[in-house]
Amino acid sequence: MKTVVYMSGTRWDSLPGTDKMLALSLAKAHHVLWVDHPVPLTRYHDVRARLLQSLRGQAEEVEPGISRLRIPALPGVSKPIVRYSTGIITARCVRTAVARTDWPVEGVINASPIMKFPSGPCGVRLLHVTDDWFAGSTLMGFSPVFLRQILLSNLAMADAITAVSEGLAEKVSVLAGKSVGVLANGCTPLDTAPGLVRRPLVALVGQLNERLDLDVLDAVAATEVPLLVIGPRTEGDPVFRSRLDAFLARPNIDWRGPMKSTDVATLLETVSVGITPYADTEFNRSSFPLKTLDYLAAGVPVVATDLPATRWIGSPAIRLANSPSQFAAAVLDTLRRPMTTKRQQEIADTARTHSWDARSSQVVRLLQDQQILQTEAIRPQTITTPGNDHPQGVDHVFLTRFNLPSAGFESMVRAKQGWLQNRVELFERFCLPSLRAQTRQNFKWIVYFDPQSPRWLTDWIAKVNVDGVFTALFREEVPAHELITDLKQVTGATNATLLTTNLDNDDGLAIDFAARVQDTVCTELPSAVYLSPGLIRSSNAVYLRHDPRNAFCSVKSSWTDPTTCWSAWHDRLGETMAAVDTGGSPAWMQVIHGNNVSNRIRGRLVDPAPFQANFPGLLTGITPLRRRDFVLDLLFRSSTRAVREALRAATKAAIIKVLGTAGIDKIKVFLGHSRRENKRCN
Known part of the structure; x- marks a missing residue:
């Protein structure tokens, strides 16, 4: 058994997404140390309740083979000074947790836009870019400059790099100056009962926010087909919020809010069409919508906006549309088409090809390949002298x-x-x-x-x-x-x-x-x-x-x-x-x-x-x-020391650049003489 550290872009109990599903699949053959996205401890009771354990690197088992490490942050986590302290807290919590693991660490998968790789030995470092974080900075609440700094740091430390779509891989490759592989999202194929009777019902699953194309949703709703909507509202734009209110208020819309994944799977057994109505934005063009494969995993055909990742799947079970009217027409046509054995097989084959188990196998192979490369790179070279075949001391x-x-x-x-x-x-x-x-x-x-x-x-x-x-x-x-x-x-x-x-x-x-x-x-x-x-x-x-x-x-x-x-x-x-x-x-x-x-x-x-x-x-x-000293130091005093050291290092580097290394000593001598004179005067 080996440990894989998974640094996530979300919290464990958030809506299941790429990180959680990939971690669950990896846990079938590995111990997974899951690292939560940092959140303010003032906002989350569970973070406060496990504050001391988190600071000591003590993870909590949340699933068989998965231990969860919460990362506490001060309020205002997106603010510059708090970001800096959060980075320090994160690094120390992760390092301590890694040291506590009972199994050797095979690698670290970093899928976070704001957390850096841990320093020190931790196996293979795999950076997995799950979204166009620059284009989505507004949605995440962080500045593009900060996200770029973190990404560049992680690109430099990574042994291997993957992205969730081909388009995103090309973008990251240009930034990294090296090749980037594609590790697409996956799904968990469900066992549907044979001869299952489905209702003429359309489903939309996932977060309701600005990533959706409301023009498309309005066009589908205007057909008066029953539309089941599952997922939380996470919008931020007031105009979008007003339009979403109007959409959800329609008589043929049944909004259930956030639900457990098991309950979602049960409801999907009753629907005939799943929709992925994403807006045509730079962020969405680089993304890989999870919901598309989730529909197929439940045996449901899909109508989706024509985006690169959807075309990459290349399944006849997915209908693509380029306009609201085309989208609505495709939904009606798919509802009318009978579910033949051939269509069922096409859907099932696509789901198996793109399962999370297939994705986790890809990750494991990548980690193992990198380990082989690293072993070859560090293989000691014997130093010999003429007539002596034995290594020298x-x-x-x-x-x-x-x-x-x-x-x-x-x-x-x-x-x-x-x-x-x-x-x-x-x-x-x-x-x-x-x-x-x-x-x-x-x-x-x-x-x-x-x-x-x-x-x-x-x-x-x-x-x-x-x-x-x-x-x-x-x-x-x-x-x-x-x-x-x-x-x-x-x-x-x-x-x-x-x-x-x-x-x-x-x-x-x-x-x-x-x-x-x-x-x-x-x-x-x-x-x-x-x-x-x-x-x-x-x-x-x-x-x-x-x-x-x-x-x-x-x-x-x-x-x-x-x-x-x-x-x-x-x-x-x-x-x-x-x-x-x-x-x-x-x-x-x-x-x-x-x-x-x-x-x-x-x-x-x-x-x-x-x-x-x-x-x-x-x-x-x-x-x-004392416990009080430990908490105060990690949350406040250590951050102050780190800021002081960063300022000192920047000042020292500037002096060396201008005056050379001798300039540092001259300034120290000058300040030392000044302090002596001040003491004499006092």
Whole structure:
């Protein structure tokens, strides 16, 4: 059994549509983690009732094989600031829920216009575009600019892309710059009793809104045939509402409102014609009306507006019309035609060809094909030397700057009174124990110190390093060529590959960090390696953070052309070499304290208990998490932090573009001097 994550454009208990029907079919052979469309918690009681469970990623079983994850949002979900917070909440709820699944995740199907793919490993990412979301932005209540941003992000992350119709696939392909397959809507063929007697009744099933052509409906109603209308009113335009009122008030119209799918199926056994009177709009031309196939699944012939998706079905059981008068005439003609055995067979054959089971099989094949492609792409390439057919190992070295002399802003931080003593305490408390606790000890560790270090520090080095866990080197600076020389001397360069990892002297690592980074497959050298998940510890709390370009960076390179994790800023290594981002459990821990060069809390507040085993002794002294703190942080404080980080990143990028990387340090120095002057004045 494997899990498929289905990120839906609707809620589970909404009117059954593409997402729900496809998920139900997939659940026959998979566990499906259904992710609801985000909705305001103030509007939906069930979202409020399961708020804490949702935030913890605890899904609720709603059908055999299907677990539902509700996504809470603040009021005004379509507003810019709330949209941003909703994205953060969604990402964290989904990541947590995926981590809780009992089965491996085969893939993520994202059919949502507003939710992004989750980050980190989650199998194959399949983007399924169910409608022309840009053209339907007014119906959805979101700006086209926002929908475009989300779609572009998902297109970039997707391993495979499908759309519900050929026309929509062509549009998305132009935007994506790559091929897009067609995954049309389906139906569930019903077993109708032989010799079933149907009434001369016409049916319209589905939502009543601006997608319908009221001119066509008025023309059909004017024939005075009995017309059964099933579905909720979801219109927004006042003019359309007035005309719909008049249509539903006609004496030959029987409007039943929204009904259960089982009740709809029962009523469809009594009708003789189903109609799909869609307006000829850009949105509808890219859509695939579900109701057309639902009629056929119930054994009912169809009269429909002449739209591309209806022509694509290509069934003789569907009559197409191009005008209100043609549509009304086709309805009357279909009512008069007897239901022969041949017609029944044509309808049944079409329904079986386009069943939801056929569609889900198409999805499974697509996921499996992509898995094969990914396996081939990441297959490790053996590095050999002449006369040796065995794979070569790796020389792994952790690099730490303890108190190297430095210019710019960092020199101001290190000049603070007590800075060195504080670093000694943090090194002994977090950094040193985490290296000693590594499950795989086949690494070296170089710690660089200032040659002008005080005598008490050199005495401390000799005392704390009695077991020789690190190599202490004293340098005024470490240029690239001298670093390579140091690495060769410490390791002996006995293997084909060099692996270097940056580790700050006040941070810590999970006990399996060395093993995980060594086992990461790189298809080319050099490559930067990032273990993305980590923890941030403040004085009394722990935060879970996903940082794909974190400071605990590693670089794998060949000894014939060596390069290291110090060859560029940790977040810019990917600009000069390939970058590999891996997920899993938290791999590192950043410690926030008063003397950080960069001192900011980021991520989501979490209970430290589940992480104690991988960070032995590093998470003690944390205040127990209260439910109130957890909810407030996820709904409000984390959003504030995320907005702050986004603004900071945008400002930093702008400065680098104008002044270069050195400009950042100059501005920090200027601001640091300004703060000192202000303190003196006060």
